[in-house]
Amino acid sequence: MTTNFSAVPILDYSQLVSPETRPEFISQLLNALTNVGFFYLSNTPVLNSDITDKIIDYAPKFFDLPEEEKERIRMVHSPHFFGYSRFGAELTKGKVDQREQFDIGTPREERGWKPGDPEFLRLWGPSQWPKEELLPGFKDTFTSYVQQTQKLGEEILAVVAEALHLPPGAFSPFIEEGGNQDRAKIVKYPVPEDETSDQGVGPHYDGGLLTLLVQASPHRGLQVQNLSGEWIDAPPISRTYIVNIGKALETVTQKVCIATSHRVLSPAKGSTPRYSIPFFQMISQRTTIGKSVLDLPPEILQLKEKRGNVGSSDSVNYAEYNELPAGQVALIGRVKSHPDVAERHYPELFKQYFPDGLPSHGSAY
Numbered sequence: 001m002t003t004n005f006s007a008v009p010i011l012d013y014s015q016l017v018s019p020e021t022r023p024e025f026i027s028q029l030l031n032a033l034t035n036v037g038f039f040y041l042s043n044t045p046v047l048n049s050d051i052t053d054k055i056i057d058y059a060p061k062f063f064d065l066p067e068e069e070k071e072r073i074r075m076v077h078s079p080h081f082f083g084y085s086r087f088g089a090e091l092t093k094g095k096v097d098q099r100e101q102f103d104i105g106t107p108r109e110e111r112g113w114k115p116g117d118p119e120f121l122r123l124w125g126p127s128q129w130p131k132e133e134l135l136p137g138f139k140d141t142f143t144s145y146v147q148q149t150q151k152l153g154e155e156i157l158a159v160v161a162e163a164l165h166l167p168p169g170a171f172s173p174f175i176e177e178g179g180n181q182d183r184a185k186i187v188k189y190p191v192p193e194d195e196t197s198d199q200g201v202g203p204h205y206d207g208g209l210l211t212l213l214v215q216a217s218p219h220r221g222l223q224v225q226n227l228s229g230e231w232i233d234a235p236p237i238s239r240t241y242i243v244n245i246g247k248a249l250e251t252v253t254q255k256v257c258i259a260t261s262h263r264v265l266s267p268a269k270g271s272t273p274r275y276s277i278p279f280f281q282m283i284s285q286r287t288t289i290g291k292s293v294l295d296l297p298p299e300i301l302q303l304k305e306k307r308g309n310v311g312s313s314d315s316v317n318y319a320e321y322n323e324l325p326a327g328q329v330a331l332i333g334r335v336k337s338h339p340d341v342a343e344r345h346y347p348e349l350f351k352q353y354f355p356d357g358l359p360s361h362g363s364a365y
């Protein structure tokens with residue numbers, strides 16, 4: 001028997017506060033983790049505050065900055081893969097994604113990388129920001145937003161642990177002292193000019209623990225693949241996050257929690273651009289994910305059998321989970337998605353993954 005889904009469940013975070021409603025939340029969470037891999041989360045302290053309106057309001061304004069300013073803070077200038085990516089600069093499984101984006105991170109110091117150290121330590125470092133006078137308050141708002149979302153993400157992990165009958169600190173080893181450098185981005189999906197592709201972003205899994213996404217405009221477009229391979233719409237719901245499970249959480253929970261493939265269709269002709277703001281909770285860089293699997297009690301492991309087989313949609317980097325530290329897996333993922341940044345800052349890896357040079361549709365500079 002498979003337990004399939006035809007809609008993404010909506011969970012109410014405020015139910016955790018009262019002992020009367022907490023068990024209901026935990027039981028819905030367990031269902032979402034094990035059978036869907038996605039859930040909406042309403043009534044979080046972050047999105048119930050006025051920061052939601054601010055980030056939604058800033059999203060289009062960022063992309064309306066003068067071209068020279070966006071060029072000045074292009075990702076290609078950052079060995080940390082932070083900054084602006086032009087339309088068409090990113091690939092998912094070798095195919096161009098029709099989106100523009102701006103990547104930032106939770107504020108963390110550089111890790112003092114020096115030649116001979118693992119290269120992935122270079123992923124940590126400062127974000128690039130537009131000049132304050134061009135977008136007043138933008139840097140402070142998004143810095144605060146990513147810090148608040150990071151804290152919420154860590155709180156959710158403790159509840160995930162409770163739902164899986166694990167001690168509350170079960171996921172603590174995956175968070176570095178002082179916090180991971182988590183990543184977020186602001187994404188614009190324009191209406192495609194050429195109608196041959198509607199790939200906003202192609203089908204993929206997220207790599208980390210949890211992703212917390214804000215849909216920042218009223219468009220449909222995000223779709224989630226259910227266990228029989230159908231694409232289920234996940235339309236925007238005001239003041240909710242869409243939370244989904246990444247491959248790292250799937251792996252450390254022995255696939256009890258499922259990472260679910262998802263994609264974004266470009267806005268239809270005659271529509272307007274779609275905006276979204278995903279936040280990616282990373283796993284500690286030095287963890288070798290495949291060797292850090294948690295011990296789960298039998299009543300939780302059994303849930304996998306009830307669910308049946310998880311569709312094995314083609315995975316990207318996840319074969320490397322058993323061998324390499326998570327930081328290296330993340331770096332390889334960045335290299336494959338942003339070859340122009342890799343060519344400049346990680347020439348050896350670039351040669352390994354792009355032996356024929358920059359793909360013609362990658363961003364040239």
Ligand SMILES: O=C(O)CCC(=O)C(=O)O
Pocket residue numbers: 187201206213215222262263264275276277278
């Ligand atoms: O824009 C969205 O709604 C989803 C984006 C996404 O899945 C991603 O960037 O990993």
Ligand SMILES: [Fe+2]
Pocket residue numbers: 204205206211262
């Ligand atoms: Fe994603």
